[in-house]
Amino acid sequence: MINEHPDNNRSPQPYEGLLVVTIEQAVAAPLCSCHFAEGGARVIKIERSGGDFARKYDSVVKGESSYFVWANHGKESLQLDIKDPNDASLLHNILARADVFIQNLAPGAIGRAGFDTDELRARYPRLITCDISGYGESGDYRDMKAYDFLVQCESGLVAINGSPKGHGRIGVSICDIGAGMNAIIGIQRALFQRERSGLGSGVKVSLFDTAADWMTVPLMHTVYGGKAPQRVGLHHPSIAPYGGYETRDGEILAISIQNEREWLRFCSEVLQQPEVATDERFNQAEARVRNRAELDTYIEAVFSARTRQELEQTLKSADIAYGAVNSVETFAQHPQLRYRSVTLPDGAEAELVAPPIRTSDDAGTNSYRPVPAFGQHSHIIREEFAEQPSFRRATS
The missing domain is CATH 3.40.50.10540 (Crotonobetainyl-coa:carnitine coa-transferase; domain 1)
Known part of the structure; x- marks a missing residue:
């Protein structure tokens, strides 16, 4: 049968x-x-x-x-x-x-x-x-x-x-x-x-x-770069800013900056601090990773002062990639599921x-x-x- x-x-x-x-x-x-x-x-x-x-x-x-x-x-x-x-x-x-x-x-x-x-x-x-x-x-x-x-x-x-x-x-x-x-x-x-x-x-x-x-990628970092990627929670081990940040209403939004054009827009339109983009600690991709802790203080200050909805609107307007860190209960009601x-x-x-x-x-x-x-x-x-x-x- x-x-x-x-x-x-x-x-x-x-x-x-x-x-x-x-x-x-x-x-x-x-x-x-x-x-x-x-x-x-x-x-x-x-x-x-x-x-x-x-x-x-x-x-x-x-x-x-x-x-x-x-x-x-x-x-x-x-x-x-x-x-x-x-x-x-x-x-x-x-x-x-x-x-x-x-x-x-x-x-x-x-x-x-x-x-x-x-x-x-x-x-x-x-x-x-x-x-x-x-x-x-x-x-x-x-x-x-x-x-x-x-x-x-x-x-x-x-x-x-x-x-x-x-x-x-x-x-x-x-x-x-x-x-x-x-x-x-x-x-x-x-x-x-x-x-x-x-x-x-x-x-x-x-x-x-x-x-x-x-x-393969972590292995190549270890074998050829001499250092394995570190555990960084919601952050990315080799890209910054790329991770989750808490909003004023207790939600977590994840953002991903993949290139310098996005970095400039993020600083000017989201952080509203265009001078951060050219700061020598942050003006190159590898520099941002090395100085992630200092960079996060700028981002956390902005995110903690605004709600998830407010930030989503700003990030979308600035064409910055973002996503919510959803619970499974929230995911179960996701409009794309x-x-x-x-x-x-x-x-x-x-x-x-x-x-x-x-x-x-x-x-x-x-x-x-x-x-x-x-x-x-x-x-x-x-x-x-x-x-x-x-x-x-x-x-x-």
Whole structure:
């Protein structure tokens, strides 16, 4: 059974005709496969006894986990024990027809269970495999447990976040999310390559490699400049003024000055002190960073004397980039925030953030496909794939 899109008059979706099979848990791999489900692929999520543990992370979405609802809508759930010979045979039947196989078990676990991805591609030449791990499949850290926060720590991300008083964890599962996005890119590349060669290929992504890529600029400052960026809270470590300042009514507005033209306008129209622009402490970008503390006294004096609304009007008139430091409660009511509804396993409706990628084919689409209950599609999938296919179906 293929879950149908709620809009029966929709245009064909980009991944229609693709069968994606996943043995996944937590965030990175589920977020990756969810992207393909949103694009029209059929995604079969294989869950062992007890289900994906992300189902139990919390229960804030009308009894369901926020993480699971976010990263698993539009999929079919199949309860399977891949170490059981009969279930293993069923999985091979499914993979024989599949286009993509994604897994994020512990390094080596999928091979020990009899589903090494290199061997799978040899057996099913058009299959694309994607292995997502914490630190990769080789090296001293290969077997380290790699939850998002731990990778943030190991990669140095927390060392450049926070305030001078202490380190700061990024408040969302950024390494998981980034690894999932990189996996999507890798699979899309493999799909394009298969169109040319007719053969599948292997994609490997790790949370640590993802975080390391993001750390390139701080790393270059350290290796080539001799000094790592310092923790500066809401400020930018290498641009000034670029940070948050409190207003008279207790709000915080963030501003960003990117070039000298903006700097001159900021001093004359916002600070109303054009002489500050030519002060030798502030008349060059690097000088402003060196003398950030002195510069902030001028800005703080102006911001603390005016309300957020007054400053927003002035900043907008001066064409200075700014943004409010919103609470999550304020963000939930943001005029630019788009929602899309989803049906939960018990039939209740919830609202998720709408996809960040919009296409011309999205017109009229206002809901996601449902979130599956644990093992909801097991019976019908077992019936469908009970027999080994006698031919390898072509992909679109």
